[in-house]
Amino acid sequence: MxxxxxxxxxxxxxxxxxxxFESDKVLAFLDINPLSKGHALVIPKFHGEKLTDIPDDSLAEILPVVKKLVKATGAENYNVLQNNGRIAHQEVDHVHFHMIPKPNSEEGMGISWPQQKTDMDGLxxxxxxxxxxx
Known part of the structure; x- marks a missing residue:
């Protein structure tokens, strides 16, 4: 902590x-600045700034809890987001996963996807x- x-x-x-939701290792709660109805955060109780700072056993429940939230909110379209570092848009220095319902094109998360050309030998x-x- x-x-x-x-x-x-x-x-x-x-x-x-x-x-x-709460267990010994995980806490899930509603985001107070939601992008859409049902936007929730799932966090390990273990404090670590980036994903690589969290022990594997503290991560084991995260995705199952996200799945439960998806089912409970009835979200048919949704994003699961986890950012690491300021330029990757992390605002709070404690690992957290967003479950963001995407009910329509206006609400929820917006994404740009700046694909790069690939050189097969380099790949x-x-x-x-x-x-x-x-």
Missing amino acids: SAACIFCKIVKGDIPSFKL KALLADIKSKM
């Missing part, structure tokens, strides 16, 4: 939240490099 972290304060109960080299480090 981090004393200055808003999400750690929510986990401790120092700041109220609209809790949707093969990249594949070998990444696989060698896993």
Whole structure:
């Protein structure tokens, strides 16, 4: 836990939240600045700024809880978003996953997808490099 972290304060109960789910390792609550009705956050209780800072066992329930939220909200179209670092749009320095219903083209998350041209030899080299480090 981090004393200055808003999400750690929510986990401790120092700041109220609209809790949707809680277990020993995970907390889910409604986003207070939603992009659409049902926009929720799912967080590990373990404090870590980026995904790589969180132990695997603290991540095991995250996607199953997101699935439960999708079913409970009835969202047919939705985004699951998890940002790491400021230029990747992370605002709170505690890992969190957004479940954002997309009921229509105006509400929910908007995305741009700046695809790049691929050089197949470069892609093969990249594949070998990444696989060698896993």
